[in-house]
Amino acid sequence: PQIGKKVGGPRYFFLIWVIFGRKKPLIAYYYAQVALYFHVLRSFTAHISGEVSDQLIPQHLPETSNSNSVKLHFLLVDMQHSGARDTQLRENSNQKVHPQPMDESTNQTPEAMEALVSRIFTNISSLKSAYIQLQAAHTPYDPDKIQAADRLVISELKNLSELKHFYREHNPKPVCTSPQDSRLAAEIQEQQSLLKTYEVMVKKFQSEIQNKDSEILQLEQQIQEANQKRVKLEKNLKLRGLSGKEPGNSSGGETVISPELFRSAAEAASRAIHDFSKPLINMMKAAGWDLDSAAGSIEPDVVYPKRAHKKYAFESHICQRMFVGFQDENFSMNPEEDLISVATSKENLFKEYLELREMDPLTLKYLLVVHQKMEASFFGNLDQRTYIVGGGHPRTAFYQAFLKLGKAVWLLHRLAHAFDPAVRIFQVRRGSEFSEVYMESVVKDIVVGEGENEKPKVGLMVMPGFWMDGGVIQPQVYLTGIKVAE
Secondary structure: OHHHHHHOOHHHHHHHHHHHOOOOHHHHHHHHHHHHHHHHHHHHHHHHHOOOOHHHOOOOOOOOOOHHHOOOOHHHHHHHHHHHHHHHHHHOOOOOOOOOOOOHHHOOOHHHHHHHHHHHHHHHHHHHHHHHHHHHOEOOEOHHHHHHHHHHHHHHHHHHHHHHHHHHHHOOOOOOOOHHHHHHHHHHHHHHHHHHHHHHHHHHHHHHHHHHHHHHHHHHHHHHHHHHHHHHHHHHHHHHOOOOOOOOOOOOOOOOOOHHHHHHHHHHHHHHHHHHHHHHHHHHHHHOOOHHHHHHHHOOOOOOOOHHHHHHHHHHHHHHHHOOOOOOOOOOOOOOOOOOOOOOOHHHHHHHHHHHHOOOHHHOOOOOOOOHHHHHHHHOOOHHHHHHHOOOOOOOHHHHHHHHHHHHHHHHHHHHOOOOOOOEEEOOOOOOEOOOOOOEEOOOOEEOOOOHHHOOEEEEEEEOEEEEOOEEEOOEEEEEOOEEOO
16 A cells, blocks of 8 residues: 555556446456556566665565465455555554564565566566467357467466565565576566467468468369360360351351451361361271372372371362362352252342351251262261261261361352452462462471572462452462471
8 A cells, every 4th residue: 555655556446447347347457457567567666766665565465365366356356455545544644654674585686676577577478479369269260269268368367466466465586596597487488478479370371371272272173164164165166067266156246247257267167177187087097098199199299208297188189179169159069959049149148158157067968079989988888878868967977077067168158259359269289389478388397498499389288268358368288398397
């Protein structure tokens, strides 16, 4: 009470309880705790500096039955008792206080006092660490961790309370025999408290990393599913003979005749020729054909740096057969056969292109393309041809690829004659000098010599070129007299 009277201790505690105690007891409790700790620290400072006489510090306080398990609400009771003693001192202020001599054991050295203050700050650091653990236990919510952290906070508060009562009762005494050891122990404990704080932060960051990893896995799974859907859609488009790059196919908008539309149709026809050449070569291999002799019979005296390049000879043969009569409006078809009625006006030609583009290629008949002897060599009989003549459409891969090729070329023809003026087809003769402006090489990794006699020449025309009002589509050619880069 004497110290409280000097430095303003219990009176402030009682005032806090009167202001907050009835409506907000929890706030009053924490405010009282903070005021109490500042009261103790100020008492230590006053005692060291000589502001308060040693004789004014009470030497004995009532003993408790179990000083190591003081409950937290005892702090509030202690504040009320301190306030009552302060009031009693004010009423008896006319009485004199006679200082009593202190025992030598209670005379504390500066090192001991410093050790005790260091222990107080260590306790406060531990309390801070415990409070951070309590906060971390709420995110995510873990009842077990919350209870453990709560017990740790209460334990640290009890330690601070015990230090307060210890100081009031005896004056601070060295905790261990050596003040230097006490300071080192306090520093170690403070560092351990900081380490616990960092461990809590590391666990929080690890939890965030795990959440991000889970999100990444989900996004990768969604990308994989989207790729699978895309592959299925592309497969369906190929089966229907549609190009995913054609304008108007996926947007659902109105299709307008344009050079870009014709360019995409030409690319679709080129891919159809390439796709049909694969089953054709496979059927030749299965039938025992000599592919080298077959490629040589198409275009003799063509030197192929790689054996795999001989496939371009078969693609060139298919292209020449399919584009015969392309410059004619009726595609050089016999009108008496009347397979498909040929429109005469530009508007009807473009309308027919739009209608045929959405048709299944299996509904169109191209019996004149595959020769009877070739079919007999492939299948050993003419049953498939007989089935087609009867109006059927076999579901073989060879027949489907062939019908897709026929539809792609027919669509290109309808669209070419829908332009005004009509798109003109042009070919490149074998032996012509290669020009990068008007031609495109099907082999990309070629090495061209620097000498005049080493200029590349056209060996095969794989795909014809087209003239239109909006520009030129380069023919695709296979060059001879070249070297292929490794």
